[in-house]
Amino acid sequence: MYWNEEQQSGGSNISPMEFVERSLEEIRFWSRIMKEHSLFLRLGFRCEDTQLIAEANQFFHIFERIEQQSHAFTNQTDPMTIRRFNSEVQVAAANIYAFKRKVLGLILSCQLPGANNFPLLVDHISREANYFRKRLIELNEGKLVPLADAIIKENVFFLRIMADHAKFIGHLLDPSERKLVDIARNFSNDFDELLFQARDLDGMRPYSQTVPLLDQFLDQNRVSVVSLRDFKKTARDLIEECKIKSIIHPLLADHVYREADHFLTIIDMFDAHLTGTNV
Ligand SMILES: [Fe+2]
Numbered sequence: 001m002y003w004n005e006e007q008q009s010g011g012s013n014i015s016p017m018e019f020v021e022r023s024l025e026e027i028r029f030w031s032r033i034m035k036e037h038s039l040f041l042r043l044g045f046r047c048e049d050t051q052l053i054a055e056a057n058q059f060f061h062i063f064e065r066i067e068q069q070s071h072a073f074t075n076q077t078d079p080m081t082i083r084r085f086n087s088e089v090q091v092a093a094a095n096i097y098a099f100k101r102k103v104l105g106l107i108l109s110c111q112l113p114g115a116n117n118f119p120l121l122v123d124h125i126s127r128e129a130n131y132f133r134k135r136l137i138e139l140n141e142g143k144l145v146p147l148a149d150a151i152i153k154e155n156v157f158f159l160r161i162m163a164d165h166a167k168f169i170g171h172l173l174d175p176s177e178r179k180l181v182d183i184a185r186n187f188s189n190d191f192d193e194l195l196f197q198a199r200d201l202d203g204m205r206p207y208s209q210t211v212p213l214l215d216q217f218l219d220q221n222r223v224s225v226v227s228l229r230d231f232k233k234t235a236r237d238l239i240e241e242c243k244i245k246s247i248i249h250p251l252l253a254d255h256v257y258r259e260a261d262h263f264l265t266i267i268d269m270f271d272a273h274l275t276g277t278n279v
Pocket residue numbers: 033037125128255259
């Protein structure tokens with residue numbers, strides 16, 4: 001769990017059942033994401049980058065195995081087994097994070113001229129790996145982040161992720177898709193603005209952490225995330241049907257759609273906890 005319903009006490013622990021359930025949910029979602037990042041990195045390397053291609057393939061297989069393993073476990077699996085699994089996955093996440101940062105360094109020092117991954121994309125996927133890694137550490141520590149802090153922290157993280165996605169889509173669409181490029185640019189501006197608002201709210205902590213302010217914050221973010229998610233879904237379908245011109249891999253289109261959907265699930269869970277409704 002990211003949050004603690006008795007936010008004032010701050011001392012309650014996650015139950016063993018919640019721990020197993022939450023760990024498996026996170027690993028199932030993020031291991032697939034990490035596996036796909038390995039594929040995107042590989043596709044962006046040049047043919048001569050054989051060493052980097054081999055490393056990316058290795059990560060693909062590591063996360064594929066982790067994903068399969070996470071589906072083999074159930075909510076009844078012994079918490080100690082899951083604890084060990086979390087630690088193993090955390091090491092894999094730390095390794096792929098280091099690999100992505102290394103690639104970013106190579107791109108920014110112009111050592112991979114002509115490679116096809118934007119520096120911001122590589123930075124973005126490294127942030128996602130680091131988020132995954134930190135989530136696993138938090139889970140194993142059994143700490144519950146107070147609800148009000150979790151709401152702001154998670155939104156700051158995911159709003160930036162969404163703003164990046166809009167930028168990637170805008171840049172990977174063919175420039176002749178003028179209407180779609182325009183829509184993507186508007187989403188990028190919208191999410192940049194929401195991100196600044198979130199950071200403002202963060203700066204005003206703890207006074208900004210009132211139920212009405214946080215509730216409005218979630219509602220406002222939700223509206224934009226729903227429309228971005230729907231736009232990504234449409235783009236994904238159009239790409240799959242070969243109806244638009246772009247250099248977006250269909251799996252990348254689906255990938256960013258799933259991440260938006262994941263953010264929405266988090267917003268809804270926060271909202272339910274904040275207003276006391278059960279999910
Ligand atoms: Fe991703």
